[in-house]
Amino acid sequence: MTDLGLWAIPIAVLGGAIRVSTPFLFVSLGEVLTERSGRINLGLEGTLVFGAMSGYALAYITGSPWIGVVAAAVAGALFGLIHGLICSLPRVNDIAIGIAMMILGMGLAFYFGKAYVQPVAPDLPSINFGWWSDVPQIQAALRVNVLFLIGVVLAFVMWWMFRATKIGLTLRVVGDSTDAARAMGLRPAVIRTLATTAGGAFAGVGGAYLSLFYPGSWNEGISSGQGLMAVALVIFARWNPIACFGAALLFGGAGALGPSLQSAGISEGYYLFYAAPYVLTLGVLIATSSPRQAMTGAPGELSITK
Amino acid sequence: MSDQATQPAMVLPDHGGVLAQLARRAEAILLPLGALLVGFAVFSLFLLLQGKSPVEFFALVYKAGFGTAFSWNNTLSRTAPLLFAALCVALPARLGLVVIGGEGAIVLGGVATGAMGVALAGAPAALALPVMLVAAAVTGAVWIGAVGALRHYRGVNETIASLLMAYIAIALMNHLVEGPLRDPASLNKPSTAPLVETLRVGDIPGWDVHWGLALGLVCCVLAAILIDRTSWGFAARIAGGNVRAAQIQGLPVGWLIIGFTALGGAFAGFAGFFEVAAVHGSANASLATGYGYTGILIAFLARHNPLAIIPVAILLAGFEASSGLVQRRMDLSDATTLVLQGFVFIAILISDTFYGRFKVFAPEKWSRT
Numbered sequence: 153m154t155d156l157g158l159w160a161i162p163i164a165v166l167g168g169a170i171r172v173s174t175p176f177l178f179v180s181l182g183e184v185l186t187e188r189s190g191r192i193n194l195g196l197e198g199t200l201v202f203g204a205m206s207g208y209a210l211a212y213i214t215g216s217p218w219i220g221v222v223a224a225a226v227a228g229a230l231f232g233l234i235h236g237l238i239c240s241l242p243r244v245n246d247i248a249i250g251i252a253m254m255i256l257g258m259g260l261a262f263y264f265g266k267a268y269v270q271p272v273a274p275d276l277p278s279i280n281f282g283w284w285s286d287v288p289q290i291q292a293a294l295r296v297n298v299l300f301l302i303g304v305v306l307a308f309v310m311w312w313m314f315r316a317t318k319i320g321l322t323l324r325v326v327g328d329s330t331d332a333a334r335a336m337g338l339r340p341a342v343i344r345t346l347a348t349t350a351g352g353a354f355a356g357v358g359g360a361y362l363s364l365f366y367p368g369s370w371n372e373g374i375s376s377g378q379g380l381m382a383v384a385l386v387i388f389a390r391w392n393p394i395a396c397f398g399a400a401l402l403f404g405g406a407g408a409l410g411p412s413l414q415s416a417g418i419s420e421g422y423y424l425f426y427a428a429p430y431v432l433t434l435g436v437l438i439a440t441s442s443p444r445q446a447m448t449g450a451p452g453e454l455s456i457t458k
Numbered sequence: 459m460s461d462q463a464t465q466p467a468m469v470l471p472d473h474g475g476v477l478a479q480l481a482r483r484a485e486a487i488l489l490p491l492g493a494l495l496v497g498f499a500v501f502s503l504f505l506l507l508q509g510k511s512p513v514e515f516f517a518l519v520y521k522a523g524f525g526t527a528f529s530w531n532n533t534l535s536r537t538a539p540l541l542f543a544a545l546c547v548a549l550p551a552r553l554g555l556v557v558i559g560g561e562g563a564i565v566l567g568g569v570a571t572g573a574m575g576v577a578l579a580g581a582p583a584a585l586a587l588p589v590m591l592v593a594a595a596v597t598g599a600v601w602i603g604a605v606g607a608l609r610h611y612r613g614v615n616e617t618i619a620s621l622l623m624a625y626i627a628i629a630l631m632n633h634l635v636e637g638p639l640r641d642p643a644s645l646n647k648p649s650t651a652p653l654v655e656t657l658r659v660g661d662i663p664g665w666d667v668h669w670g671l672a673l674g675l676v677c678c679v680l681a682a683i684l685i686d687r688t689s690w691g692f693a694a695r696i697a698g699g700n701v702r703a704a705q706i707q708g709l710p711v712g713w714l715i716i717g718f719t720a721l722g723g724a725f726a727g728f729a730g731f732f733e734v735a736a737v738h739g740s741a742n743a744s745l746a747t748g749y750g751y752t753g754i755l756i757a758f759l760a761r762h763n764p765l766a767i768i769p770v771a772i773l774l775a776g777f778e779a780s781s782g783l784v785q786r787r788m789d790l791s792d793a794t795t796l797v798l799q800g801f802v803f804i805a806i807l808i809s810d811t812f813y814g815r816f817k818v819f820a821p822e823k824w825s826r827t
Contacts (some may be wrong), residue, residue, distance in 0.1 A: 194617065238804065238808060242811055244811050247617055248556060250806070251556075251558055256796075257795075258793075258800075259793050259795075259800045260797055263791050263793040263794060289783060358639070372822075377621070380622070423637075423638070424633050427629035434619060438612050441613040442613070
């Protein structure tokens with residue numbers, strides 16, 4: 153490796169931001185979809201972990217990482233569907249159901265994942281954007297995974313969908329006022345359940361990225377709250393998919409700070425830097441919340457902002 | 459969340475008989491019990507699909523959790539932290555807050571106990587132990603009270619904030635026990651220096667269970683009195699139902715929120731104290747074993763009633779106490795407990811939808827059949 157001195161840190165943070173942000177991006181896009189319909193799914197942490205396990209298992213069995221991604225999406229959709237159906241019952245607390253689904257998702261993932269801790273599954277392919285440089289650190293930083301690019305495209309597509317398509321407008325009406333949606337002849341419970349199902353599929357793909365690219369293996373510590381942070385990130389991004397992309401990069405950079413400092417030889421207070429993404433999330437929540445008025449851009453029927 | 463147990467206060471004259479009273483109370487007990495059984499049934503189905511015997515599973519849980527005096531001691535030792543962890547969820551729930559980060563207060567309460575114990579190693583136990591206990595409680599109270607303050611002053615969602623702070627607490631603990639507070643002699647598992655023998659909390663005389671159980675039971679009773687028999691508890695219930703109405707009534711909503719979350723955090727800090735002073739002997743990563751998360755399930759199963767927390771915590775402690783034997787005998791993974799908890803949790807939340815749906819629990823509807 154070329155010795156870059158302290159320059160290695162910003163390069164590693166940039167590369168880390170791109171690498172670490174992908175799960176944040178997918179989970180937050182899924183959560184935007186769900187929350188725009190007026191429901192919150194706090195259980196995406198469990199969906200992320202289960203997606204990571206099922207994606208890894210299927211990629212190992214079939215030898216194709218893409219089948220793994222599809223399997224993770226299907227598993228995530230199933231979790232979303234269950235969450236959506238239960239929340240359609242009257243007087244059931246969607247926040248509490250999220251916590252329960254988080255516990256169940258992690259439990260099932262750990263239970264079925266025991267057999268896949270040892271085997272090695274094929275990785276997802278990545279594209280090398282660092283070919284112009286001779287510095288290995290820059291080359292490593294710019295090795296961008298295909299899922300990241302797909303996620304970026306999806307963010308723009310979703311933004312356009314909310315603005316200009318019938319599906320997007322339907323979701324927004326249901327999310328802003330159950331009564332208005334009913335008056336238009338829409339069925340809010342059905343639409344919310346579908347939105348939660350689709351949101352779960354996104355989170356599952358985010359999980360597959362964790363186990364199939366970075367860190368690229370399955371173990372029980374694969375996610376440390378990324379699913380939960382992504383939910384907070386949606387509030388910060390004001391339910392705007394493109395802002396989610398920016399926020400995901402920021403959070404990815406914060407998550408990469410600890411490991412990059414360590415690789416540059418700074419180990420003092422390593423565990424405190426490890427806490428950086430959580431502190432950043434909390435700081436962002438404090439800065440963007442308000443005790444008095446509803447947040448701008450918040451769906452009117454959302455339980456956490458009402 | 460509406461509280462079913464408080465309904466009998468408005469008994470209608472026509473239906474005030476003993477039977478009617480009983481029917482109303484029965485709903486709050488029988489529905490959670492039914493949900494628990496449904497959760498067990500779904501879990502049994504899961505085991506059957508894995509080719510394992512649910513009968514063997516529950517028989518082993520009974521044997522290792524409740525079958526002998528030895529297993530009862532084991533179960534009751536694990537009950538203590540669960541009582542405290544569940545109170546940390548149940549108290550804020552009176553105000554309609556879902557606080558799920560009790561694990562953070564347990565962990566930091568334990569670190570405070572370990573650090574204080576090292577500093578007071580030469581002091582007499584009668585002085586040092588109360589100081590350690592208070593340090594743990596204050597640490598927990600500040601940690602969870604901050605969640606309440608953020609909620610009240612900044613409108614920050616308490617569920618997300620408390621869980622984020624649990625992650626931060628664990629990172630902080632790792633930093634402290636690997637760095638400033640580390641005992642150089644702890645090689646494989648970085649820990650604070652072990653407590654001197656005089657500062658260890660012993661067992662309740664005649665039992666094989668440490669004093670944490672006794673304090674936990676006392677705290678549950680005190681919490682029940684606070685909620686049901688004092689004006690603070692009454693004010694909290696009003697604020698939990700409708701913040702605006704409570705403010706118009708002139709109730710100090712902010713102080714109620716901070717007070718109840720801080721008290722819950724102090725209880726969770728007690729759990730950390732006993733884990734260090736009675737179980738491990740020093741603060742290290744063993745503090746973060748998930749008691750805080752099991753406490754969430756217990757509080758919801760008990761419908762946030764402090765007295766109901768006691769039997770529910772004993773039941774779930776029995777499951778935890780038996781998990782080692784179940785894993786070995788049935789070749790099940792340690793994640794089995796988590797799967798069981800997930801199924802039971804979902805069943806209990808679904809049961810919320812059935813309150814008021816069954817005529818047998820509503821005496822005013824009896825005559826209309």
